[in-house]
Amino acid sequence: MKSVFLSLGLLASLFAYACGNKPSYGGADPNANRPRAQSEPPAEGTTNNNSTPQQPTQPSEPTVATPPSGEQRTAQTSQPPFKAPWFLDTVKGEPKDLRNYPNARRMSFSYGPIAGSDTVSLVLSTRDSMDKITAFYEKEIKLNKWTVEDKTLDPEFSEWLLKKGEDEQAKLQVKKQQGKSDFIIVVARAGKIQAGAAQSND
Numbered sequence: 001m002k003s004v005f006l007s008l009g010l011l012a013s014l015f016a017y018a019c020g021n022k023p024s025y026g027g028a029d030p031n032a033n034r035p036r037a038q039s040e041p042p043a044e045g046t047t048n049n050n051s052t053p054q055q056p057t058q059p060s061e062p063t064v065a066t067p068p069s070g071e072q073r074t075a076q077t078s079q080p081p082f083k084a085p086w087f088l089d090t091v092k093g094e095p096k097d098l099r100n101y102p103n104a105r106r107m108s109f110s111y112g113p114i115a116g117s118d119t120v121s122l123v124l125s126t127r128d129s130m131d132k133i134t135a136f137y138e139k140e141i142k143l144n145k146w147t148v149e150d151k152t153l154d155p156e157f158s159e160w161l162l163k164k165g166e167d168e169q170a171k172l173q174v175k176k177q178q179g180k181s182d183f184i185i186v187v188a189r190a191g192k193i194q195a196g197a198a199q200s201n202d
Helices: 002-017 070-078 130-143
Strands: 105-114 117-126 147-153 157-164 168-176 183-192
Touching: 130 157, 130 168, 130 183
Parallel strands: none
Antiparallel strands: 105 117, 117 183, 147 157, 157 168, 168 183
């Protein structure tokens, strides 16, 4: 159980500070489609407008991007797409039993399996007060029958560690952005992958 809460804490930290990924350019040829410099000789059989014909030059070897190795190719083609967790409302983009704060904008959202559990992680931002945010989530926690394992309530930082049964956990954090009036809400929700819910490899 402790390891699951640690995983939820890692998810919460990652999505609080990393809201985007840079594209990968592995295997790309930096010289592909490079325009020919003016100082390079003209193509074979052509002449310069202001000079005598030049001797044909030996064509250089064409540059071909290196294809991915067999190991990389297998990883790219054999990995099945993630299936939405059973506790995720895919229309609203929120856990069914831990709804998004209504007066907030979503900064990031992700889901996928981790260590045998379905997980959802999202980051929200709002200018509402801590009192309003905590009042909403206190009601949400009670309404959806979460057991509070641990709780911190402070003017600039609040956190709940939640449990439901033996296989469902959640971590909820509300913290004030440094130097701003906005609050960041980080929600990490996990539940054991249910039989038949996992994506088949066939």
